[in-house]
Amino acid sequence: MTAGAAAPSATGSDAAAELSELYRSGRLPTEFPRLRALLAELPDTELHRAGRLLERVGPDAVRAAHPDVPVVPITVSGYGTVAPLVPLLTVELARHGLLLDPRLGDFGGYLDALAAPDDSSLLLTLLDAQVVFDQVPTPWRPEDVAHTFTAKIDLIEGLLARSTTPVVLNTIPLPRIFPAQLIDHRSRALLGAVWREANARLLRLSQDHPTVVVVDLDPWAATGLAVRDARLSVYAKAHLTPPLLHAYAREVAHLARARAGAARKVLALDLDETVWGGVVGEVGPLAVEVADSHRGEAFREFQRVVRQLGSQGVLVAAVSKNDPEPVREALRAHPGMTLREDDFVRVVANWRPKHENLRTLAEDLNLGLDSVVFVDDSPFEQGLVRRELPEVAVVAVDDEPADHVGRLLADGWFDTVTLTAEDRQRPGLYRAEVERRDFLHSFDSLRDYLAELKVRVDLAVADETDVPRVSQLTLRTNQFNLTTRRLAPADVLALLRHPAATVLTVRCADRFGDIGLVGAVVLRHDDDVLHVDNFVLSCRAFSRGVETATLAEILRHARGSSASAVTAEYLPSRRNAKVADFYPRNGFTRLDATHFRHDLTDMPRPPEHVQLTGSWPPGGTP
Amino acid sequence: MSTLRSVHDFVTLVRDELGLPIEESDLDRHLDDVAGWDSVHLLALCSALERATGRSISLPAVLTADSLGGIYATAVDR
Numbered sequence: 054m055t056a057g058a059a060a061p062s063a064t065g066s067d068a069a070a071e072l073s074e075l076y077r078s079g080r081l082p083t084e085f086p087r088l089r090a091l092l093a094e095l096p097d098t099e100l101h102r103a104g105r106l107l108e109r110v111g112p113d114a115v116r117a118a119h120p121d122v123p124v125v126p127i128t129v130s131g132y133g134t135v136a137p138l139v140p141l142l143t144v145e146l147a148r149h150g151l152l153l154d155p156r157l158g159d160f161g162g163y164l165d166a167l168a169a170p171d172d173s174s175l176l177l178t179l180l181d182a183q184v185v186f187d188q189v190p191t192p193w194r195p196e197d198v199a200h201t202f203t204a205k206i207d208l209i210e211g212l213l214a215r216s217t218t219p220v221v222l223n224t225i226p227l228p229r230i231f232p233a234q235l236i237d238h239r240s241r242a243l244l245g246a247v248w249r250e251a252n253a254r255l256l257r258l259s260q261d262h263p264t265v266v267v268v269d270l271d272p273w274a275a276t277g278l279a280v281r282d283a284r285l286s287v288y289a290k291a292h293l294t295p296p297l298l299h300a301y302a303r304e305v306a307h308l309a310r311a312r313a314g315a316a317r318k319v320l321a322l323d324l325d326e327t328v329w330g331g332v333v334g335e336v337g338p339l340a341v342e343v344a345d346s347h348r349g350e351a352f353r354e355f356q357r358v359v360r361q362l363g364s365q366g367v368l369v370a371a372v373s374k375n376d377p378e379p380v381r382e383a384l385r386a387h388p389g390m391t392l393r394e395d396d397f398v399r400v401v402a403n404w405r406p407k408h409e410n411l412r413t414l415a416e417d418l419n420l421g422l423d424s425v426v427f428v429d430d431s432p433f434e435q436g437l438v439r440r441e442l443p444e445v446a447v448v449a450v451d452d453e454p455a456d457h458v459g460r461l462l463a464d465g466w467f468d469t470v471t472l473t474a475e476d477r478q479r480p481g482l483y484r485a486e487v488e489r490r491d492f493l494h495s496f497d498s499l500r501d502y503l504a505e506l507k508v509r510v511d512l513a514v515a516d517e518t519d520v521p522r523v524s525q526l527t528l529r530t531n532q533f534n535l536t537t538r539r540l541a542p543a544d545v546l547a548l549l550r551h552p553a554a555t556v557l558t559v560r561c562a563d564r565f566g567d568i569g570l571v572g573a574v575v576l577r578h579d580d581d582v583l584h585v586d587n588f589v590l591s592c593r594a595f596s597r598g599v600e601t602a603t604l605a606e607i608l609r610h611a612r613g614s615s616a617s618a619v620t621a622e623y624l625p626s627r628r629n630a631k632v633a634d635f636y637p638r639n640g641f642t643r644l645d646a647t648h649f650r651h652d653l654t655d656m657p658r659p660p661e662h663v664q665l666t667g668s669w670p671p672g673g674t675p
Numbered sequence: 676m677s678t679l680r681s682v683h684d685f686v687t688l689v690r691d692e693l694g695l696p697i698e699e700s701d702l703d704r705h706l707d708d709v710a711g712w713d714s715v716h717l718l719a720l721c722s723a724l725e726r727a728t729g730r731s732i733s734l735p736a737v738l739t740a741d742s743l744g745g746i747y748a749t750a751v752d753r
Contacts, residue, residue: 076694102692105719109694109711136715288734289718 068094104144130158130166131179145306170218181292344389351454366476598660702744
């Protein structure tokens with residue numbers, strides 16, 4: 054394995070053969086949606102090949118067969134030969150069901166690409182050590198390297214300052230042939246220092262430029278991936294090795310997935326031999342291995358990593374074939390246990406098939422199955438879930454618990470560009486959500502439930518502190534997203550400053566607690582017509598009247614400010630069908646397939662169970 | 676042990692690894708005249724050949740070859 058991904062499996066060679074057959078028979082384009090499952094079975098060496106075949110098929114053929122497939126336009130630029138990156142990006146995106154539309158920059162033309170970026174695509178600027186060492190004099194000293202590297206970064210930063218295009222840069226691992234040319238340790242140390250300072254400066258660019266992401270290649274090099282292949286570098290000007298490029302492509306694919314609003318959110322864990330050593334039903338809840346033994350230490354390390362992910366908003370759940378009592382007892386009473394019941398949004402212990410439990414879990418959390426990452430040590434369960442639920446990412450661990458952490462982290466399944474305060478609170482919010490649902494079951498009707506729920510909605514005009522969360526809502530929300538217009542933080546900021554635009558934030562709370570900033574509405578004033586440019590609402594706030602109350606308030610405000618009408622738009626996407634009728638259901642007249650209008654005569658009543666508060670309109674009471 | 680024992684094996688390898696539907700008759704064509712050929716294939720083909728033969732191949736020789744037959748000769752000759 055090169056990038057340390059999927060464990061090779063007995064079914065890997067079947068999948069490779071099937072892929073070849075699909076290619077030979079010309080069926081790869083039509084079978085594109087099924088590829089995700091096939092690719093999940095392949096070891097990395099086979100992924101290279103699969104990428105070449107897919108690249109040959111090309112995006113047009115796939116799009117012709119599947120017009121709805123999500124396409125990711127990426128411009129690949131760099132200092133050296135970047136073409137070998139294209140098949141790797143192709144296959145890594147296909148693992149997520151995404152189709153690469155590649156544009157290849159000119160050889161060595163990374164600065165040109167940065168200077169005149171194509172705004173419609175993600176720009177990769179692949180940097181390697183030759184960027185610097187091709188420009189230093191011979192012989193060179195560490196000071197020359199510092200000077201050249203600094204000048205390059207100055208140039209890059211200058212170009213970034215003028216651009217709003219999303220750009221991916223990378224740190225440049227230092228191949229040993231360079232420090233080894235310096236025979237004194239003092240100079241060698243100085244070279245190491247100036248090199249790392251320059252890399253640190255590259256990394257910091259992402260702090261100052263919201264559209265820049267820097268992929269850190271040093272930790273990949275530290276896993277043992279070779280940085281430089283002398284022959285490829287000298288003869289083909291391909292200065293980074295295919296395995297390192299593969300790791301890079303994998304990170305970029307996860308980034309593209311997050312940007313497409315499809316980051317994974319749920320980590321569903323098997324328990325026996327995955328979270329702890331031993332079978333709890335056999336050895337007893339207090340005797341599973343979680344600490345203080347060789348294997349126990351391995352499981353403890355895994356549990357710590359799970360908790361670390363949970364602290365950043367990943368929803369951790371347990372899905373175990375066991376009786377519930379011993380599982381609960383182990384989590385509550387085992388003195389060495391790191392993960393406790395509170396670390397899980399849900400603990401499912403029963404004897405139903407795991408794919409059924411995973412399906413129920415996703416429903417309970419109001420998330421799609423494509424949000425779920427499932428970890429299990431049993432090849433049977435891994436295979437079952439892969440077959441029954443191809444949307445779920447399956448992480449295969451085995452009987453060596455020391456490898457569990459590496460397997461879980463080999464793919465950045467939960468990668469996201471930035472984390473917001475809401476993200477960190479998410480597990481607590483979802484735990485409350487599960488309680489809400491249990492609470493729901495004790496009511497005869499939804500109306501009683503909602504009345505008891507005491508929903509409060511707070512509307513306010515967004516300010517700069519809301520920018521990251523509002524952007525994230527537009528990026529991540531798929532179901533209740535009326536136009537699926539994705540807004541980067543810079544776009545939200547521009548709207549905030551635009552005189553004719555208003556961005557409203559929707560905060561929500563109920564008797565179980567504060568749910569936080571769950572929705573956003575972008576309004577545009579066009580003479581005396583108020584236009585709803587977009588309306589997004591997190592799935593956490595569905596089905597409790599928040600959207601109806603918000604819309605009713607917008608209409609009331611429009612009439613109060615002497616607007617003649619409110620217009621709105623619905624653009625269908627793959628995932629937002631559930632809101633296709635949102636506007637007509639709320640009194641809007643359909644103008645055409647996607648446009649709606651409310652003439653403000655017959656005003657809707659806001660739902661009685663919702664209490665509206667807030668500072669919108671500015672200075673007034675809503 | 677090399678899995679590249681004949682021209683036939685080479686044709687199969689090019690088809691499988693690169694997805695190029697070549698025949699033995701394409702081996703003597705100039706690379707520019709091989710349908711679907713692109714110079715970016717060279718590096719992938721080289722590493723596939725090295726895996727198949729279990730030995731390293733002269734990259735300069737491959738990069739200057741002007742036909743698939745020439746690349747094959749480089750891979751099997753020593």
